[in-house]
Every structure is written in C-alpha cells, then in structure tokens.
Amino acid sequence: MSxxxxxxxxxxxxxxxxxxxxxxxxxYRRRRWPDEQYVSGILRGDRVALSRAITLIESSxxxxxxxxxxxxxxxxxxxxxxxxxxxxxxxxxxxxxxxxALGTHLTxxxxxxxxxxxxxxxxxxxxxxILGDKSRMETLATDPDAFVRPSPSGGSLGGVARKTRETIxxxxxxxxxxxxxxxxxxxxxxxxxHGMTDxxxxxxxxxxxxxxxxxKRGIMEMADLIAITKAEGxxxxxxxxxKREYENALHLFPPSPSGWSPVVRLCSAVExxxxxxxxxxxxxxxxxxxxxxxxxxxxxxxxxxxxxxTIRYALEDQFFGDQAVRxxxxxxxxxxxxxxxxxxxxxxxxxxxxxxxxxxxxxPN
Numbered sequence: 208m209s210x211x212x213x214x215x216x217x218x219x220x221x222x223x224x225x226x227x228x229x230x231x232x233x234x235y236r237r238r239r240w241p242d243e244q245y246v247s248g249i250l251r252g253d254r255v256a257l258s259r260a261i262t263l264i265e266s267s268x269x270x271x272x273x274x275x276x277x278x279x280x281x282x283x284x285x286x287x288x289x290x291x292x293x294x295x296x297x298x299x300x301x302x303x304x305x306x307x308a309l310g311t312h313l314t315x316x317x318x319x320x321x322x323x324x325x326x327x328x329x330x331x332x333x334x335x336x337i338l339g340d341k342s343r344m345e346t347l348a349t350d351p352d353a354f355v356r357p358s359p360s361g362g363s364l365g366g367v368a369r370k371t372r373e374t375i376x377x378x379x380x381x382x383x384x385x386x387x388x389x390x391x392x393x394x395x396x397x398x399x400x401h402g403m404t405d406x407x408x409x410x411x412x413x414x415x416x417x418x419x420x421x422x423k424r425g426i427m428e429m430a431d432l433i434a435i436t437k438a439e440g441x442x443x444x445x446x447x448x449x450k451r452e453y454e455n456a457l458h459l460f461p462p463s464p465s466g467w468s469p470v471v472r473l474c475s476a477v478e479x480x481x482x483x484x485x486x487x488x489x490x491x492x493x494x495x496x497x498x499x500x501x502x503x504x505x506x507x508x509x510x511x512x513x514x515x516x517t518i519r520y521a522l523e524d525q526f527f528g529d530q531a532v533r534x535x536x537x538x539x540x541x542x543x544x545x546x547x548x549x550x551x552x553x554x555x556x557x558x559x560x561x562x563x564x565x566x567x568x569x570x571p572n
Contacts, residue, residue: 242274246281252382254354261356264373279373282380287506289322289379290493293400295390295426296410301436301476303343305410306387308476310344312483314352319385322378323347324371325357326390326400354383368399369520372513375403397426402509405502406489409433413442413449427453428460431469432488434481438473446473465501467492531564532557 240259248256263275296302306323313319323344348355356374375386388404390396401407409430427433433453438446453471463469470488474481496502526532539556542548548556 239274242277242281245274245278249278249282249377249381250285254381257354257377257381258356260377261374264370264377275373279376282377285380286376287379289375289384289386290406290489291375291386291388291404292489293388293390293397293404293407294410295397295400295408296436297412300410300412302389302410304476305434305436305474305482306389307344307347308479308482309485310347310353310385310387311350312479313385313486314347314350316483317486318352320352320354320383321347321350321385321387322354322375322381322383323356323387323389324374324378326367326371326388326396354378354381368396368403369513369517372403397429401426401429402512405496405505406492407431408485408489410436411449411453412436413438413445427456431463431465431467431492432485433457433469433471434474434485435471436474436476439475439478439480443473465492465496465505466499467495525565526558526561529561529564531560535560 240256245256245260245263249260260275260278263271263278266272266275294302294306310321310323313321344355347353371388375388378386386404388400390400407429409426409432411433413435435446435449435453450471450473457469457471460469472481472484472488474485476482493502496505535557539548539553543550543553
C-alpha cells in the first residue's frame with residue numbers, strides 16, 4: 208500500500224553537481240607533459256615547467272609522485288650550486304618585508320637569481336596556504352630574476368619539509384643561485400628549515416617583550432646571524448640596546464661546529480639599512496665554511512637525514528593507508544579509550560596486522 212506524500216516529507220531535491228569538472232579533469236590528464244619536457248624546461252629556466260614540476264611534487268597522487276621523482280633524478284646533476292638561507296622569526300617581525308628587500312638587493316644590485324620558498328604548516332580548515340607571500344612580496348613576485356612559491360602542507364610539517372627540500376633542488380636546477388626558505392616561526396618549523404639550509408638567519412624585534420619572544424630560547428643556538436628588525440626612527444635606541452643584549456647572550460653558547468661566530472645586526476627593510484651587510488655576512492660564512500670543509504660535510508649530513516626522513520614518512524603513509532589497519536583501527540581505538548587495552552598493546556596489534564598484510568601482499572598469486 209503506497210503512502211500519500213505529506214507536506215513534511217523530505218524530497219530528493221535537485222542532484223548536486225560533481226565537485227570535479229570531469230571534462231576538464233580529462234583534458235588535464237591528456238595534457239600531462241612527458242618527463243623530458245619538464246626536465247628540458249627546468250634546465251633552461253622556464254618558470255611554467257618549474258611551477259608544474261613543483262605541483263607534481265606537492266601532489267598526493269601516486270602517478271604524480273612517481274613522475275616528480277623521475278624529474279628530480281634527471282635534474283639532480285644540475286643541483287647544489289646555490290646558497291640556501293633559512294629565515295625565521297616570530298610573527299610580526301617583518302620576515303616577508305626583509306626577504307623582499309634582501310631578494311631585490313640580490314637581483315637588482317648583485318645580479319643573482321633568487322627563489323623564495325615558504326615552509327607553511329597551512330590552515331587546518333581550508334588546507335590552503337596562510338602566508339600569502341605572493342601578495343606580501345609584490346615587488347619580488349614580479350621580478351623576472353625571482354621566483355616566489357608558498358608551499359602549503361595540509362597541516363603536516365614533515366610533509367611540507369620533504370616537499371620544500373625537493374623544490375629547492377628543482378629551483379637550483381632552474382638556475383636560481385640563492386634560495387631563501389621562510390618559516391612562519393611557530394613550533395618546530397625552525398628546526399626543519401635549519402636542516403635544509405646552509406645559513407640560518409633569525410629575525411628579532413626590539414622591546415617586544417619576553418611573551419612574544421619566548422621562542423628565541425630554543426633557536427638562538429641555531430642562528431648564524433641575528434638581525435634586529437625595524438631599527439628605524441624612535442625604535443633605533445631600543446634596537447641598539449637589544450643588539451648589545453643578544454651579543455652578550457651569544458657568548459654563553461658553546462662554539463659552533465662550523466667555526467663561525469654568530470653576529471648581530473641592526474636592519475630596516477623600509478630604509479634599506481643593514482640589508483647589504485646581512486648578505487656580506489652570508490658570503491663570509493660561506494667562504495669560511497667552504498674553506499674548513501663544514502659546508503660540504505653539512506650538505507652531506509642533510510642529504511642523509513632527508514633520505515631517512517623520506518623512509519620514515521613513506522612507512523607512515525603505507526601503515527595508515529593499509530586496508531587491514533584502517534578496518535581495525537576504530538575498534539582498537541575504542542578499546543584504548545575505554546581502558547580495555549594499553550596504548551602499547553594496541554600499537555603492537557596494529558603493527559602486526561600491517562606486517563601480516565604486507566607479507567600477504569608480497570606472496571605470489
């Protein structure tokens with residue numbers, strides 16, 4: 208017996224369109240470039256090829272990741288010739304302003320080609336970049352000798368660090384001889400940037416208060432240069448006092464394995480004061496560390512760490528993507544939350560499931 212429709216019944220409504228335009232998606236797949244087109248374009252400095260190759264690196268699609276790896280391997284002989292500079296500091300210290308001033312000085316006054324990459328942990332809601340560096344660095348973003356690329360990670364610091372390292376290599380292959388890597392300056396991103404650069408620049412504010420600069424205690428030992436920003440106008444006196452304090456504090460730290468003694472500079476990106484001196488310090492550091500062997504040994508150590516981290520993240524991706532683990536995870540999590548099993552026993556069960564699943568997948572049909 209069929210029911211008569213009533214006013215409060217829920218109707219099916221209009222079918223919602225697919226989030227993906229299938230026609231455009233098909234066109235994108237058909238227009239996928241061959242590896243040789245990417246490689247030749249990158250080696251001649253083609254920005255379109257470089258941008259598209261970086262997009263492949265940032266993609267989570269297996270076929271994109273495989274192609275990105277092939278492109279990177281082909282470009283590898285042309286990498287390693289840049290100076291990699293990490294830039295960090297608390298939010299509001301003026302990182303983007305200083306990077307634009309430094310980058311413009313390098314391209315226009317010294318004839319360098321500069322790539323600016325941002326280690327950006329991203330918005331947890333939209334998964335998009337929250338730095339907006341291209342809008343902040345208007346002059347540098349339109350400079351024909353500069354390349355600005357934010358790198359949203361979708362919330363994974365490890366993921367963005369891995370992608371940024373690969374992007375550094377592609378930028379070097381494209382002819383950029385200075386790579387500036389910016390961090391948002393919150394949490395562990397400083398250590399990640401320090402582990403992928405040659406020189407570490409820490410930006411500080413004068414008179415900001417310990418509540419804003421508590422982060423400095425964990426990263427001052429990593430700094431090769433501390434720059435007191437916004438040292439202009441009425442702030443100049445406070446900046447000079449802060450410079451003396453930081454110079455005194457640096458004497459308390461043990462000697463750096465690089466043989467370099469960290470320095471403190473005053474700078475003003477607005478007035479252009481101290482920008483040239485910062486780059487001169489970078490060059491003095493590179494000259495010293497290349498002479499004493501630290502530059503090359505540090506690069507080799509970083510390459511080894513990149514390899515080990517890549518293995519760790521690949522294993523993590525495989526573990527959480529395993530079907531047996533995904534099926535068992537909710538029930539095991541409930542047992543842990545209810546106190547029926549320990550976290551250690553639960554982890555062991557899931558690892559055993561993963562191990563058996565991998566062994567079964569390796570068996571011949």
